[in-house]
Amino acid sequence: MATYASLVHVDDRNVQNAQELSSIWGEIKTEFEEHEAEVIDSYAILGEHDFLVTFDAPDRESAFKSALTLRRHGLSAQTMEVVDTDDFSQLVDEI
Numbered sequence: 001m002a003t004y005a006s007l008v009h010v011d012d013r014n015v016q017n018a019q020e021l022s023s024i025w026g027e028i029k030t031e032f033e034e035h036e037a038e039v040i041d042s043y044a045i046l047g048e049h050d051f052l053v054t055f056d057a058p059d060r061e062s063a064f065k066s067a068l069t070l071r072r073h074g075l076s077a078q079t080m081e082v083v084d085t086d087d088f089s090q091l092v093d094e095i
Helices: 018-034 060-072 085-094
Strands: 002-009 038-044 051-057 076-082
Touching: 002 060, 018 038, 018 060, 051 060, 060 076
Parallel strands: none
Antiparallel strands: 002 051, 002 076, 038 051
16 A cells, blocks of 8 residues: 555635534545545644645555545645655665
8 A cells, every 4th residue: 555645725615613624534534435545644734734634545546536535525635645764765775
């Protein structure tokens, strides 16, 4: 499985309050599971982005569908594959 990170903006979603926003995370996790993906963690963050979501997916198609799930809930997200730094250092050592 590969790990992905999504940097999420809520500016596309008309959110009435923080409780409404937090209630959608359960729905998102369920929908990710339908795409054979698993949400690892989600964080509210300060700065340019509003949330960080990390998830595992078995393949790129599953990751793509999971990223579209965020969009379907009115969340704008930039999703990218991430590699653990230990794994990355091994790749660099092989070059």
